[in-house]
Amino acid sequence: MSLKYQDYLKKTPNQPCPCPEAFKARKVIAFRFVHEPLLENDFIPVSIKDGLKETDGCFHFALSFFSSLDHARKKYKSLALRINVQSRFGDKICKLDLQEPDGLSSLPDRNGHFDLHE
16 A cells, blocks of 8 residues: 555654554554644644654654544543643544545554554
């Protein structure tokens, strides 16, 4: 599968990126922070949005998702204690039906977070 940011992924310090053992094409329901109305930046990885750094790791070129609305809400509340989460990530949580052609995703961690490389 050809990935959207393949040229950047080849240059990350941790190779291969993404790790073929951890990232697979999956069909899953996912939750993500977004703005209302939706902005183009809502679906752009951190490194592309914030500017590239030589030290950017593989995960910097992935989109963050959560496996449940509850996990997304908990993370949103946690982030809101430290940063202006509404301006940075959005004021809503959207539900998406990710399909295998959308990219390669990791399995959710214990906090329900997972990454998707488009």
